[in-house]
Amino acid sequence: MPDWKKIVREKLGTLPLTHGRREEVIEELAEQLESAYEEALAQGINEQEALQRSIAQFKDWEKLRREVFQSVEGTHLPVWEQNGAFAPRRWPVWIALALALSLLLVPAFRQALAILLVPGNDTTAWCSRIFPEKVLRRIEQSGDKEKYARALAFVALHSPKEDDERAMHAAEKAIALDPNLTWISAKVSHPTYLYPDYDPHPWIERLKAWDPQNGFPYLLEADANVHYWEPPWTKYAASAAILRQSLAAERRWRIPMEKVFAAPRMDFYQLHRDAYTRLLPLLRRGARADEAAAVESALAVLPRFDYSVGGPAHSSLKAAAKRSAQVILISAVFVAVLGLLTALWLVLVIVLRWKRNANSLSHLLNRLASPLCFAPPALLLVSVALFLGYYPYARSIAQINSYQELEYGYVPVLMGLDDLTSFVPLTDFWVAHMFWPSLWCAAVALAGACLLWWVRRLTRPDRPDAA
Amino acid sequence: MAIMPDRELKKGNAELLILALLEEKTRHGYEIGKLIAARSEGVLRFHVASLYPLLYRLERRGWVKGEWEPAGGRRRRYYRLTPTGRRILAEQRSRWRAFSGAVNRIVEVRHA
Numbered sequence: 001m002p003d004w005k006k007i008v009r010e011k012l013g014t015l016p017l018t019h020g021r022r023e024e025v026i027e028e029l030a031e032q033l034e035s036a037y038e039e040a041l042a043q044g045i046n047e048q049e050a051l052q053r054s055i056a057q058f059k060d061w062e063k064l065r066r067e068v069f070q071s072v073e074g075t076h077l078p079v080w081e082q083n084g085a086f087a088p089r090r091w092p093v094w095i096a097l098a099l100a101l102s103l104l105l106v107p108a109f110r111q112a113l114a115i116l117l118v119p120g121n122d123t124t125a126w127c128s129r130i131f132p133e134k135v136l137r138r139i140e141q142s143g144d145k146e147k148y149a150r151a152l153a154f155v156a157l158h159s160p161k162e163d164d165e166r167a168m169h170a171a172e173k174a175i176a177l178d179p180n181l182t183w184i185s186a187k188v189s190h191p192t193y194l195y196p197d198y199d200p201h202p203w204i205e206r207l208k209a210w211d212p213q214n215g216f217p218y219l220l221e222a223d224a225n226v227h228y229w230e231p232p233w234t235k236y237a238a239s240a241a242i243l244r245q246s247l248a249a250e251r252r253w254r255i256p257m258e259k260v261f262a263a264p265r266m267d268f269y270q271l272h273r274d275a276y277t278r279l280l281p282l283l284r285r286g287a288r289a290d291e292a293a294a295v296e297s298a299l300a301v302l303p304r305f306d307y308s309v310g311g312p313a314h315s316s317l318k319a320a321a322k323r324s325a326q327v328i329l330i331s332a333v334f335v336a337v338l339g340l341l342t343a344l345w346l347v348l349v350i351v352l353r354w355k356r357n358a359n360s361l362s363h364l365l366n367r368l369a370s371p372l373c374f375a376p377p378a379l380l381l382v383s384v385a386l387f388l389g390y391y392p393y394a395r396s397i398a399q400i401n402s403y404q405e406l407e408y409g410y411v412p413v414l415m416g417l418d419d420l421t422s423f424v425p426l427t428d429f430w431v432a433h434m435f436w437p438s439l440w441c442a443a444v445a446l447a448g449a450c451l452l453w454w455v456r457r458l459t460r461p462d463r464p465d466a467a
Numbered sequence: 468m469a470i471m472p473d474r475e476l477k478k479g480n481a482e483l484l485i486l487a488l489l490e491e492k493t494r495h496g497y498e499i500g501k502l503i504a505a506r507s508e509g510v511l512r513f514h515v516a517s518l519y520p521l522l523y524r525l526e527r528r529g530w531v532k533g534e535w536e537p538a539g540g541r542r543r544r545y546y547r548l549t550p551t552g553r554r555i556l557a558e559q560r561s562r563w564r565a566f567s568g569a570v571n572r573i574v575e576v577r578h579a
Contacts, residue, residue: 024535024544025519025523027544028496028519028544029519031495031496031497031541031543031544032496032497032515032519035497036497057514057515057516058515058516059516060516063516064516064519064520067516067517067520068519068520068523070520071519071520071521071522071523071524071527072523072527073527074527
């Protein structure tokens with residue numbers, strides 16, 4: 001006759017009830033096995049098969065263990081007593097956590113995280129206060145001292161609008177040192193629309209002289225001449241058609257606009273701005289000063305971007321980059337949420353490790369920690385998703401050789417992030433842009449869920465049907 | 468053949484079935500599982516892995532009380548209804564009769 005109590009004790013493992021109650025449960029379950037065994041023998045079944053049939057009544061001993069504890073105590077099995085695939089006493093959850101954290105050692109992954117935090121989310125960045133006053137002052141002093149035009153341009157581009165005098169002053173100095181930086185006149189002139197005492201026209205004229213083939217300076221001029229967002233023009237705001245007709249009748253607006261449309265090309269200096277608002281701060285935040293310098297020097301010698309070379313191939317590259325940005329941002333949201341949940345799980349399991357007295361607080365903490373055991377493996381999955389989304393754009397920025405490469409690769413990724421963070425109507429945005437990224441993320445989530453299920457199943461040796 | 472899935476059984480009426488079986492006399496877990504299958508002529512089956520946690524839950528709530536008693540040369544844990552359990556059984560039975568009666572009145576009706 002098998003030793004039924006021994007079998008139950010081995011299968012059930014530790015059951016953290018009081019000693020007397022634990023022995024009672026073991027004895028009762030052993031009685032169940034023995035009764036089933038005897039019944040099978042009475043039916044003429046041989047001992048070996050009867051034994052197997054009897055034990056097979058309890059297919060999942062871990063689940064039985066959990067449920068017995070919960071039924072007897074009225075609370076979840078302590079998290080450090082659980083034997084599930086991702087319980088803290090088992091290795092998979094710690095491996096998952098270690099792998100998720102080890103991704104931080106990969107520069108590309110860190111870059112993917114940093115890109116979401118880099119200042120200057122506003123791509124226009126005309127008015128945003130993204131750098132503290134003392135930082136800008138230090139950069140300006142350094143630029144003055146070393147006669148470094150790009151540092152001064154940086155100050156001009158990042159000074160808050162309340163300090164536009166500093167921006168204009170820095171711009172003057174930067175352009176004087178390096179006339180190739182005259183494009184910053186566009187930015188310096190733009191916020192001055194808001195100040196009645198300031199005349200943006202000298203900046204615009206300077207820009208027109210520097211870049212005569214470009215229509216953008218004339219667009220700035222039209223806006224500077226007629227503030228159609230202010231009275232008396234606001235009375236036409238209800239109808240775009242009437243506003244256009246009224247503006248067309250205004251000579252000071254119509255003549256520069258005609259020049260806009262007659263210009264051979266239109267360059268909003270977007271790439272120049274991006275290099276200063278996103279790329280360089282990103283590199284400097286990552287303490288990649290050498291790469292930042294390399295990018296600056298590369299930008300300085302590169303030919304101006306020619307929009308006419310764009311075609312279907314480039315468009316598809318841009319679309320791919322934008323989709324990647326959307327995947328990155330979706331993944332990043334999950335990374336943030338699951339990162340917080342993982343941190344919470346970690347705190348809870350540490351507290352519960354050292355605070356095992358069964359009071360109501362530890363019951364509550366245990367109740368929270370039990371379902372959170374899926375957070376570390378889920379964090380690993382979404383971190384991988386984030387990494388894969390960004391990886392195609394993760395090469396060293398110093399390797400970017402042309403404005404075209406910036407335009408069709410890295411910049412659309414950045415712009416895609418901006419698209420997502422700005423509030424636009426769902427019909428214009430989610431349906432058009434988010435369908436495939438969402439599908440991709442759902443596929444990753446599904447693959448991850450299958451993986452988790454497989455690991456969970458694999459680590460249940462007591463299941464007869466387990467691998 | 469079991470026509471009612473175990474999960475639904477557990478969720479819905481498992482407590483009622485056990486309390487009803489213990490109304491007549493004290494019983495041990497193995498007997499309860501067998502009786503459910505036998506009296507329902509095999510329609511209802513109870514996984515023993517669910518039966519024992521349920522018995523412990525009922526015991527914790529004070530609806531049943533388990534006591535060890537000698538039986539056939541060994542000892543078994545027999546469960547009996549407590550006064551609270553009897554009251555709960557009466558309530559659940561009343562609800563079940565109202566529910567099953569209502570369903571029957573709809574399902575069994577014959578249209579002319």
